[in-house]
Amino acid sequence: MEAAVTDQAAGNAASPATKAASAHRRAFAYGLIAFVLVACLPLLPVNNYILAATVRALIFISLGQAWNVVAGIGGLLSLGHGVFLGLGCYTTGILFNKYGVPPWLGVWVGVGLSLLVALVMGSMTLRMRGVFFALATVAASLAMVQISRHFVDLTGGADGLALKFFGNSLWAAQSRTPAPFLYAALAFVTAYYWITRWILNSKFGLEMQAVRDDEVAAAAAGVAVFRTKMLGLLVSAAMTALAAGLYMQFYMAIDPEAAFGLSQAIQLQLPALIGGLGTAWGPIIGGAIMIFLSEVTNWGGTKVGISGLDIFVYGLMLLAVVLYAPKGVVGTLLRNTVKGSGR
Amino acid sequence: MSALALEVNGVARNFGGVVALRDVSFSVREGEVMGLIGPNGAGKSTLFEIISGNLRPTAGRISYFGKDCTTTASHLRRRAGMCRTFQKVRLFESMTVRQNISVAASQCVQPGRDVQEEVVAILAQLRLEAQSERRPSELTLADRKRVEIGRAIAGYCRLLMLDESLSGLTHDEAQHLIEEILTLNRSRGITVIVVEHVLSVLAAMVKRLVVLHNATVVADGTPTEIAHDPVVIEAYLGTKQKALR
Numbered sequence: 001m002e003a004a005v006t007d008q009a010a011g012n013a014a015s016p017a018t019k020a021a022s023a024h025r026r027a028f029a030y031g032l033i034a035f036v037l038v039a040c041l042p043l044l045p046v047n048n049y050i051l052a053a054t055v056r057a058l059i060f061i062s063l064g065q066a067w068n069v070v071a072g073i074g075g076l077l078s079l080g081h082g083v084f085l086g087l088g089c090y091t092t093g094i095l096f097n098k099y100g101v102p103p104w105l106g107v108w109v110g111v112g113l114s115l116l117v118a119l120v121m122g123s124m125t126l127r128m129r130g131v132f133f134a135l136a137t138v139a140a141s142l143a144m145v146q147i148s149r150h151f152v153d154l155t156g157g158a159d160g161l162a163l164k165f166f167g168n169s170l171w172a173a174q175s176r177t178p179a180p181f182l183y184a185a186l187a188f189v190t191a192y193y194w195i196t197r198w199i200l201n202s203k204f205g206l207e208m209q210a211v212r213d214d215e216v217a218a219a220a221a222g223v224a225v226f227r228t229k230m231l232g233l234l235v236s237a238a239m240t241a242l243a244a245g246l247y248m249q250f251y252m253a254i255d256p257e258a259a260f261g262l263s264q265a266i267q268l269q270l271p272a273l274i275g276g277l278g279t280a281w282g283p284i285i286g287g288a289i290m291i292f293l294s295e296v297t298n299w300g301g302t303k304v305g306i307s308g309l310d311i312f313v314y315g316l317m318l319l320a321v322v323l324y325a326p327k328g329v330v331g332t333l334l335r336n337t338v339k340g341s342g343r
Numbered sequence: 344m345s346a347l348a349l350e351v352n353g354v355a356r357n358f359g360g361v362v363a364l365r366d367v368s369f370s371v372r373e374g375e376v377m378g379l380i381g382p383n384g385a386g387k388s389t390l391f392e393i394i395s396g397n398l399r400p401t402a403g404r405i406s407y408f409g410k411d412c413t414t415t416a417s418h419l420r421r422r423a424g425m426c427r428t429f430q431k432v433r434l435f436e437s438m439t440v441r442q443n444i445s446v447a448a449s450q451c452v453q454p455g456r457d458v459q460e461e462v463v464a465i466l467a468q469l470r471l472e473a474q475s476e477r478r479p480s481e482l483t484l485a486d487r488k489r490v491e492i493g494r495a496i497a498g499y500c501r502l503l504m505l506d507e508s509l510s511g512l513t514h515d516e517a518q519h520l521i522e523e524i525l526t527l528n529r530s531r532g533i534t535v536i537v538v539e540h541v542l543s544v545l546a547a548m549v550k551r552l553v554v555l556h557n558a559t560v561v562a563d564g565t566p567t568e569i570a571h572d573p574v575v576i577e578a579y580l581g582t583k584q585k586a587l588r
Contacts (some may be wrong), residue, residue: 267407
């Protein structure tokens with residue numbers, strides 16, 4: 001009798017892990033199908049508008065995944081990630097336009113600069129908690145808007161910076177069609193997905209999640225809280241700045257609002273918020289939903305003559321997620337199976 | 344005679360104009376199970392926060408196995424084997440029981456010891472194997488407290504500080520937990536400090552009690568001595584007359 005009870009208990013205990021593994025396998029299969037479909041898009045009879053929309057979605061998925069590392073896994077609600085997007089874009093663009101440095105190299109300078117700024121930002125803000133940290137990051141973003149407007153010779157001021165166009169050029173990482181960017185963006189999404197999964201399953205990821213759940217308890221478990229938060233911010237900043245290189249090459253231009261503005265900061269967060277914070281799949285699903293709705297509403301808005309309808313829809317999406325699915329799409333669908341088991 | 348595990352020397356702490364602790368001094372020998380009691384507001388939790396490194400004392404010194412650790416960060420104290428639980432159980436709610444224990448084991452495990460082996464050993468010792476893949480929200484209060492103790496001792500533990508770990512438990516649950524704590528003390532040689540505000544709960548568990556009242560130590564002795572100490576009786580019951588009645 002006792003043995004039977006023990007067996008039953010063991011069976012019950014194993015069941016969430018088994019369910020999680022099964023859910024992960026299913027998600028991976030769907031992901032693989034989606035990957036193949038997206039990779040085949042340029043070979044199918046689809047127009048450049050669809051390809052460009054797909055690239056936009058993939059870029060925002062990458063940026064959302066980068067933000068997810070610090071906010072979803074680490075619990076640091078950064079509203080200032082536009083700082084790293086802007087630094088990545090501006091550094092790549094300025095080095096290319098003014099000094100002829102190819103984006104392949106320029107983007108790494110942007111990453112380095114972002115790491116430096118993240119280090120300074122983190123030193124000043126990471127001892128703050130919750131809303132105070134969020135407000136401090138907003139202040140950093142607003143400061144960058146002013147700085148980029150001030151140095152007109154370098155950044156183009158309020159008008160922004162447009163890349164010199166060389167047509168189809170591997171050296172300049174430019175193309176007249178969106179197809180090459182689609183493959184580059186797909187590579188980013190895949191790499192960032194695996195990086196997030198690796199973090200979630202690593203000792204570092206466990207430390208970040210412990211800090212997110214309870215800083216005091218994390219310290220009592222031996223976790224170096226400040227160091228963990230700083231490392232999370234640095235990883236996220238580097239990922240954002242690297243993806244910003246692709247953003248710059250695809251959009252070919254950047255201005256202070258598009259780089260450091262609050263609406264951009266919110267767009268960086270939406271993929272993870274809609275899809276599911278702290279999960280590797282969340283930003284992928286959230287980013288796809290976000291861009292799809294954005295394109296549909298833009299198209300609809302043009303038809304009925306209302307501009308900025310996509311921003312209104314972003315607001316509605318954010319409200320709907322906060323009210324009805326605070327764990328996001330992935331978190332809500334797989335609440336009891338995926339969470340805490342690799343995701 | 345065994346070494347001193349902890350020395351608290353003249354510790355004081357003020358919050359603005361409020362004196363939370365005043366010239367608190369006592370020591371704990373290695374392997375000892377000591378109780379720290381006092382009525383609500385006596386300063387027990389503040390003292391715990393200072394010993395574990397979450398608060399700095401306004402004055403005084405804390406020594407851990409002969410080394411001054413007054414300004415050492417809390418995570419470094421934990422890695423040196425100074426472990427604690429919380430008055431209100433604080434687990435990592437998004438993680439499973441196994442992951443909760445793994446966090447501490449991975450930080451504090453001794454060289455040559457495998458983290459997973461350590462986690463399995465802790466789960467077995469605290470009879471948490473069946474709950475290992477569950478999340479804290481699915482556990483009973485008694486199990487949550489055991490997980491917290493497991494996380495506290497995982498990896499390396501020389502001094503375990505339990506902050507009202509028995510409160511909220513049924514009599515049977517409390518007895519089981521007491522047995523488990525005493526087993527940890529015997530099998531792993533862990534020095535234990537137990538904070539409670541109910542004297543009778545501690546009497547069966549410890550051989551020595553330190554009593555805090557009005558921010559300072561008012562008595563230090565065996566449970567029997569403490570139970571008959573007029574200062575303690577007055578602290579708990581208000582007046583000697585009430586106590587005698």
